[in-house]
Amino acid sequence: MIQDTADEAFTADLLRGHTDTIVLGVLRRHDSYGFEIYKSIREATGGAYEIKEATLYASYRRLVRDGLAEAYWGDESQGGRRKYYRITDAGRAAFRSNVATWVATRGIIDDLLGTAVPAHTKGTRA
Template sequence: MISSDAIRGYNDTFILSVLQEGDSYGYAISKRITEISESHYSIKETTLYSAFNRLEKNGFIESFPGQVTHGKKRTYYRITASGNAYLQEKIAEWHLTKKVVECFIKEETK
């Protein structure tokens, strides 16, 4: 597992990327993040819902009521046009970040 400190700034990117695949709810988004990362990263529930609140407040996602399952109403989330634009900014930022880090970490060639 990768340290959550190492990728804390990318949780929004992960969530928005999952929501680009389609509308979803908290548990399914968390599970998808774990799947995509091949179990190298899992997002904590408190981190996930904190991110939902921040992303919704900034207009990057919107929530809506979903189906009732097991007596519990699910809240679903969808990415907005602003969220798609923000995701593209975060992806560009990642490419630059990766380039800078690679300046300092050289792969040994054998």
């Protein structure tokens, strides 16, 4: 089955270098706390990809340190106090730049592997 082959070929190594960009993508939608970001990523892939919590928390620290996100404490009205993260203007700019780099890289890899979608079929439905 084609899907089984795609699942077997899937590798977390390809995504691992993009953790910060993935987190910034989640934060572009709304402020979130750590575990909520984890769940958003897992749900967005239908459970096919999960980033280890330790990897995510390292990403949060790096994003805050680099000024791409800010951390703040939420109120305690919903149980325990949670640390929330919000994207900064610098984070939005970094996200746009990283996505542009990914799209260009994906295009080059598609060309090299012969998997590129011909320009005349882009945007059309099969």
